[in-house]
Each structure stands twice: as structure tokens, then as C-alpha cells.
Amino acid sequence: MIKFENPNGYIEITNNYFAHLVGNAAQSCFGVTRMVNPNPYHALKSVIKNKVSVDNTNQGVIVKSVNGALVIDLHIAVSYGVNINTITDSIVNKVRYTVESATDLKVSQVNVHVDGLN
Numbered sequence: 001m002i003k004f005e006n007p008n009g010y011i012e013i014t015n016n017y018f019a020h021l022v023g024n025a026a027q028s029c030f031g032v033t034r035m036v037n038p039n040p041y042h043a044l045k046s047v048i049k050n051k052v053s054v055d056n057t058n059q060g061v062i063v064k065s066v067n068g069a070l071v072i073d074l075h076i077a078v079s080y081g082v083n084i085n086t087i088t089d090s091i092v093n094k095v096r097y098t099v100e101s102a103t104d105l106k107v108s109q110v111n112v113h114v115d116g117l118n
Contacts, residue, residue, distance in 0.1 A: 077116030
């Protein structure tokens with residue numbers, strides 16, 4: 001949960017909200033095929049969960065607050081034959097813009113990990 005103070009009081013934003021916001025922004029970029037869980041336990045858990053639910057936008061998204069700014073880690077799979085550097089630059093710009101415009105919080109880093117190729 002990310003908590004910050006403004007003149008009217010405290011605002012708390014859940015990690016689940018950030019995961020869906022960032023996941024939707026990343027998956028809307030050209031060349032991104034899916035979000036990937038970074039560790040095997042969560043990957044197995046999501047496979048079982050996906051039998052029930054189709055929504056996987058929050059997989060592979062880790063959001064942390066460091067010194068009042070957000071650090072976002074994304075784990076993605078990309079399409080075969082696309083320029084990975086261009087895709088990651090596009091994702092970084094889109095995620096930073098989406099989060100900063102939706103929440104007014106500063107994003108200090110967006111780290112994109114390409115964990116799969118489809």
C-alpha cells in the first residue's frame with residue numbers, strides 16, 4: 001500500500017490498483033504478449049488461478065515506494081521478431097505517463113525485464 005499526505009489528509013493507494021494500472025499500460029504497448037510472474041511459486045499459483053480467471057494484468061508487476069517516489073519492476077514476454085529495445089523504451093514512457101497522470105506520484109524508475117519470447 002502506498003500512502004502519501006496532501007493538504008486535505010492522507011491518501012492510500014493499494015498495490016493491487018497499481019498492479020492493474022501498470023499491467024494495463026504495459027500490455028497496451030505493441031509487441032507485449034503477456035505479463036510474466038518473476039518466480040516459480042507465483043507462476044504456478046497464477047496458472048491454477050487462471051483456470052478460473054482470465055485477467056492476468058497484475059502478474060509480473062512489482063511497485064515499491066522509495067523516498068517518496070515509485071520504483072516499478074515489470075516482467076513481460078514479447079513477440080518474436082520485434083525490436084526489444086524499442087518496446088522497452090515505449091513501455092517505460094507509457095507506464096511513467098500513465099501512473100503520474102493517474103496518481104500525481106513521481107515515478108523514479110521503471111525497470112522492464114523481458115522474461116519470455118513468443
